[in-house]
Amino acid sequence: MAEPRKRARPGRAPGPSGRTSRPRQAEVARLAGVSQATVSLVLGGKKQGAAISAETRQKVLDAALSLGYVPDPAARRLAAARNDLLGVFSFTATFPTDVQHSYYPFLVGVEQEAAARGYDLVLFTGSSSGGAGAAGPDALSRVRLADGCLFLGRHAPTKELRRLVEDGFPAVHVGRRDEPEGLAWVGADYVSASHEVVTRLAALGHRRIVLVREDDDAPASTDRERGFLEGLEGAGLPAGPDSVFRTADPAGTLSPERLRAWLDAGVTALVAEETDTGCPWRALRSAVDEAGLDCPGELSLALLGSPPADLAAEPVPTGFDIPRPQLGAAAVRLLAALVAGEEADEPLVACPFRAGATAGPAPHRA
Amino acid sequence: MAEPRKRARPGRAPGPSGRTSRPRQAEVARLAGVSQATVSLVLGGKKQGAAISAETRQKVLDAALSLGYVPDPAARRLAAARNDLLGVFSFTATFPTDVQHSYYPFLVGVEQEAAARGYDLVLFTGSSSGGAGAAGPDALSRVRLADGCLFLGRHAPTKELRRLVEDGFPAVHVGRRDEPEGLAWVGADYVSASHEVVTRLAALGHRRIVLVREDDDAPASTDRERGFLEGLEGAGLPAGPDSVFRTADPAGTLSPERLRAWLDAGVTALVAEETDTGCPWRALRSAVDEAGLDCPGELSLALLGSPPADLAAEPVPTGFDIPRPQLGAAAVRLLAALVAGEEADEPLVACPFRAGATAGPAPHRA
DNA sequence: AGTGCTCGTTAATGCGCATTAGTAATACGC
DNA sequence: GCGTATTACTAATGCGCATTAACGAGCACT
Numbered sequence A, B: 001m002a003e004p005r006k007r008a009r010p011g012r013a014p015g016p017s018g019r020t021s022r023p024r025q026a027e028v029a030r031l032a033g034v035s036q037a038t039v040s041l042v043l044g045g046k047k048q049g050a051a052i053s054a055e056t057r058q059k060v061l062d063a064a065l066s067l068g069y070v071p072d073p074a075a076r077r078l079a080a081a082r083n084d085l086l087g088v089f090s091f092t093a094t095f096p097t098d099v100q101h102s103y104y105p106f107l108v109g110v111e112q113e114a115a116a117r118g119y120d121l122v123l124f125t126g127s128s129s130g131g132a133g134a135a136g137p138d139a140l141s142r143v144r145l146a147d148g149c150l151f152l153g154r155h156a157p158t159k160e161l162r163r164l165v166e167d168g169f170p171a172v173h174v175g176r177r178d179e180p181e182g183l184a185w186v187g188a189d190y191v192s193a194s195h196e197v198v199t200r201l202a203a204l205g206h207r208r209i210v211l212v213r214e215d216d217d218a219p220a221s222t223d224r225e226r227g228f229l230e231g232l233e234g235a236g237l238p239a240g241p242d243s244v245f246r247t248a249d250p251a252g253t254l255s256p257e258r259l260r261a262w263l264d265a266g267v268t269a270l271v272a273e274e275t276d277t278g279c280p281w282r283a284l285r286s287a288v289d290e291a292g293l294d295c296p297g298e299l300s301l302a303l304l305g306s307p308p309a310d311l312a313a314e315p316v317p318t319g320f321d322i323p324r325p326q327l328g329a330a331a332v333r334l335l336a337a338l339v340a341g342e343e344a345d346e347p348l349v350a351c352p353f354r355a356g357a358t359a360g361p362a363p364h365r366a
Numbered sequence C: 001a002g003t004g005c006t007c008g009t010t011a012a013t014g015c016g017c018a019t020t021a022g023t024a025a026t027a028c029g030c
Numbered sequence D: 001g002c003g004t005a006t007t008a009c010t011a012a013t014g015c016g017c018a019t020t021a022a023c024g025a026g027c028a029c030t
Helices: A025-032 A036-044 A054-067 A073-078 A104-116 A140-145 A158-166 A190-203 A219-234 A256-264 A279-291 A324-339 B025-032 B036-044 B054-067 B073-080 B104-116 B139-145 B158-166 B190-203 B219-234 B256-264 B279-290 B324-339
Strands: A085-090 A120-125 A148-152 A171-174 A184-188 A209-214 A244-247 A269-273 A300-304 A318-320 B085-090 B120-125 B148-152 B171-174 B184-188 B209-214 B244-247 B269-273 B300-304 B318-320
Touching (some): A104 A120, A104 A324, A104 B120, A148 A324, A158 A171, A184 A190, A190 A300, A190 A318, A209 A219, A219 A244, B025 B054, B104 B120, B184 B324, B190 B219, B190 B269, B209 B279, B219 B244, B219 B269, B279 B300
Parallel strands (some): A148 A171, A209 A244, B085 B148, B209 B269
């Protein structure tokens, strides 16, 4: 018969201090003079079925408190229960040094909502699974430690996500996503919001409006373009193929000359999409400055999203705000529902219009 | 002889799809014609001791691949008696809406270092343990589910922290801290950095320098004051009790008149400490503006810390930078050492001097 | 007194994996 | 030809918890 081995256990203070390891249910049970099963029933027991006398319950609670007992999340999980942990997985560092595309605003909402529902958050990182980036095919599977997981970032590996979804693991992507079929997501309603921006511009008298977007087919870009085009249509404006300008190399091609050309062609308003990097908007602003154009006067500008932090001030861009905290909160709500086995869905969050100061009445045609 | 019950297992695909649950090592073993233990050895085996023939190893790997086996992290962690989780506990929301005192810069370092060491992060929040704020007396107990925990924020409850420390739970506070004796911490070397700032000012010819600080006896404030006084002493300057000005209500008492009075008394440089709120510096700046003083010309200003994000630009304050990411990383290193049972300590992180543009040579006395 | 309850508690079991003692098989030495 | 290494693998065990069958005690009826 193998003797119980003594493994080195982390969490146990080193020898001299004489301290013991984290308490287990067994120790609580001993102290309370009951069995381990009883402890489990008392502590785990939000449930009804439990028939525990008030006296016993109290003894157990006291013992647990005095020992500072806290259940082991892994064991809880393994025993087919929940551990009240929600994962957050980003496909880049969650806290990038480059303050640009950070998930901070989402996390504000995520934290609040999770806290309100009694969940703690586990931050997983793409890179942490090996430092060398892509890691194994199980990079994502670490999230299974939690009851469910939120996914942030554009470049989620579809294949591995599909696996999680197929296994019925509760997963929610922040941002619209078609790829792994069946993956739940919450997203901002870019279509409606973009539509509205165009409608407002049209109401200001603009007849020729051009969308500047990145040359990337992320859903976020597609949605904005769709809303933009629908907006044009709704306003009875022509929507030719040259209504949309794609910038492969934004800084290079979006030149002051380009701007002049548009103006000459009758364009009076430019709409840029917001992205991680803020490239289109940045390029637009600098081109306008270089060309020496008067922004609300000669040319109206709008931004389909929130401006990057570093140029949020001064002329507040006309456009719409992405309610990121609300998005984060909505994601947590959805995830919590999935974890609970419910079938909730609340995919779209509305983006309020932001008046700003970069759009004005269309200038009278020469 | 209890019959194996069939529990509803999360992570198992629901019935109709006909999917079977994801494979276990046992299935891989069956397919490869070996035992579960062998599978574990092959798959888990970064270790040396394992004696596995190349042929068997390959069979197992093939089988695992063909079944798409991924290990269950919960089981892995349970069996390994470690969960590779480090806690992060803030005494306010970790992601405050108020962008002022955010822990973001720390988290950058914390995430990086934790990732590099293969730890995931559990985010606890003061409020998450009950919604209604203070929660039970065991609010802090939750952190025990991690292997160790980082504490952020000024207002950590000493009593509960003491409990954790006494139990040998690995805990590290970010920021110097005496209170619960034995609590490990990492902090910025405010003393040396403040000392240096004063030395530099003295080198510029300033003879009378006043420190503006909050009326709070946090270690961070105390340290700066100490460094400030030592700096004066080192430069052979007088350090009377009126060298330090405490602002109970900063905006109110730090008036332009106050400034004038200092100037009249021969003060040529003011040094403000940095705090969560940035109050002292903010008050100082606005008083100087109101008084219509020429900053580097008539009066030199220095900030003992990094400026708040919203007024980081324009005249970059002379002073020192707090290397928060490095602090976060150092905290994780220390915590990891404690978890491993080592006795490492690396408490102080140096703060580099920032030349800035708010300090210049002392004006010639009239 | 015996039968049928309900109530409170415990013993037993397994989740999926890592670990170690142990066994079978082959190689080596004299 | 028999002990001793060495190699390649398997059986058995437990991590900490949730779950459930089973059990003893008390009580109300026949």
